[in-house]
Amino acid sequence: MTFESLQLPEPATGSSAPYSIAQGLPYEYPLPEGVVGSALHLSDKTPKLFQPLRIGNMVIPNRVGVSPMCQYTADKNEVTDYHKIHYGGLSTRGPGVVTCEVMAVAPNSGTSMVDLGIWNDTQAYKLKDIVNYAHANTSKIGLQIGHAGRKAMTSALFDFLENWDPRAIEKDLVGPSAVAYRPNGRVPTPRALTVDEIHTIIKQFGAAAKRSVEISGFDFVEIHAAHGYLINEFMSAHSNKRTDQYGGSFENRIRLLLEIIDEVRANVPKGYPVFLRFSASEIHDSNPDAWNIADSVKLAPIVAERGIDLIDVSAGGNDSNADRPKKGFGMFLEYATAIKKAVGDKALVSCVGSMHDAKGVNELLEEGLIDFAFVGSPFLKNPGLVFDWAKELDTEIHHIASHWPFKPKYAEMIEYIKSTLK
Numbered sequence: 144m145t146f147e148s149l150q151l152p153e154p155a156t157g158s159s160a161p162y163s164i165a166q167g168l169p170y171e172y173p174l175p176e177g178v179v180g181s182a183l184h185l186s187d188k189t190p191k192l193f194q195p196l197r198i199g200n201m202v203i204p205n206r207v208g209v210s211p212m213c214q215y216t217a218d219k220n221e222v223t224d225y226h227k228i229h230y231g232g233l234s235t236r237g238p239g240v241v242t243c244e245v246m247a248v249a250p251n252s253g254t255s256m257v258d259l260g261i262w263n264d265t266q267a268y269k270l271k272d273i274v275n276y277a278h279a280n281t282s283k284i285g286l287q288i289g290h291a292g293r294k295a296m297t298s299a300l301f302d303f304l305e306n307w308d309p310r311a312i313e314k315d316l317v318g319p320s321a322v323a324y325r326p327n328g329r330v331p332t333p334r335a336l337t338v339d340e341i342h343t344i345i346k347q348f349g350a351a352a353k354r355s356v357e358i359s360g361f362d363f364v365e366i367h368a369a370h371g372y373l374i375n376e377f378m379s380a381h382s383n384k385r386t387d388q389y390g391g392s393f394e395n396r397i398r399l400l401l402e403i404i405d406e407v408r409a410n411v412p413k414g415y416p417v418f419l420r421f422s423a424s425e426i427h428d429s430n431p432d433a434w435n436i437a438d439s440v441k442l443a444p445i446v447a448e449r450g451i452d453l454i455d456v457s458a459g460g461n462d463s464n465a466d467r468p469k470k471g472f473g474m475f476l477e478y479a480t481a482i483k484k485a486v487g488d489k490a491l492v493s494c495v496g497s498m499h500d501a502k503g504v505n506e507l508l509e510e511g512l513i514d515f516a517f518v519g520s521p522f523l524k525n526p527g528l529v530f531d532w533a534k535e536l537d538t539e540i541h542h543i544a545s546h547w548p549f550k551p552k553y554a555e556m557i558e559y560i561k562s563t564l565k
């Protein structure tokens with residue numbers, strides 16, 4: 144891969160003052176000198192990890208992003224102060240992108256009862272504060288949209304509560320077929336969706352994407368087709384036993400995914416970045432019905448052709464008897480590199496899962512084996528991870544103006560404040 148000097152957007156000045164009202168914030172807020180997380184002295188010597196990347200019409204300052212992570216803190220599926228603090232803390236500290244946790248496209252389709260939703264306009268308006276704050280800090284922020292299917296409302300907390308009654312969710316549990324995620328477990332068996340209901344869900348994905356752009360103002364959207372949730376359930380013959388146009392052959396099992404991609408694309412502006420996360424393997428070699436890497440290699444060019452800008456490679460989650468994934472750096476790297484090989488430059492490919500080593504990730508990027516890395520749990524412990532990685536790779540990057548070392552146009556700011564006091 145060659146060095147491409149991409150123009151990052153200038154920090155948006157909301158007024159002529161150096162101490163500017165950042166766009167979208169109702170109070171004065173200092174602008175950073177450059178895009179937070181971007182290399183101060185960008186050249187072809189800059190480690191690939193800190194070279195900008197174009198994804199659709201979006202240019203981002205570096206190649207490590209925050210992976211979507213449910214925070215189980217929504218109030219009636221709407222944003223709470225916690226979300227503002229959490230995503231605010233991340234978006235001030237320079238990740239290439241921040242991906243907000245999966246948001247349910249329909250009622251009762253979250254992974255838990257305390258997930259965020261984006262099935263109505265009020266939910267989308269409440270997300271706007273998070274987006275505005277990220278933008279005031281020059282950060283790019285997106286969201287993941289999903290439907291948890293037969294695993295809806297079962298994750299986190301509830302599974303472990305003594306007095307949790309699975310019958311409370313039974314009527315809302317749907318999937319491709321009446322096949323339980325954990326046979327004989329506490330989670331009930333889902334009801335098979337009708338074709339009309341499938342068509343409604345496809346529309347709900349499109350409407351959620353439209354709201355996330357037009358109301359909330361997010362910079363990108365990621366479709367969640369991984370970890371055993373609804374789209375993944377349709378893709379796998381392990382969970383999909385249908386005999387209609389949505390089941391049976393590979394082509395039929397990926398039909399829901401492709402129709403959702405088309406619907407999302409039709410509801411966002413041209414060039415708007417659309418990511419897709421899927422599980423590249425069910426990690427269960429002895430199960431002939433399991434989705435495997437050969438299926439993913441076949442799927443990747445199809446979704447690239449359909450307009451997916453970035454394939455976010457994860458794995459597992461659809462088979463409660465799956466093998467254990469391998470441990471250590473880059474758990475799913477062999478899948479991501481195989482998928483990158485299959486799509487070439489038709490789509491960007493990222494990897495997630497223990498991508499926890501700055502030098503290791505940078506080497507993979509330099510060799511062109513992947514285009515981007517998503518990191519999850521380390522960002523929960525350390526929102527400033529990108530600064531630690533920059534230090535490790537001997538690269539200076541831009542801070543937000545209020546972080547040490549304080550580098551705004553200080554003299555101009557004082558002059559401006561004096562002039563306003565006259």
Ligand SMILES: Cc1cc2nc3c(=O)[nH]c(=O)nc-3n(C[C@H](O)[C@H](O)[C@H](O)COP(=O)(O)O)c2cc1C
Binds near residue numbers: 244245369496519
């Ligand atoms: C608390 C928590 C919540 C998560 N929620 C989501 C989610 O909403 N959507 C998703 O695709 N993955 C979710 N994941 C998986 C992460 O995005 C990521 O793929 C996983 O943690 C592996 O990356 P890591 O090894 O860097 O943590 C979650 C992980 C954690 C720890």
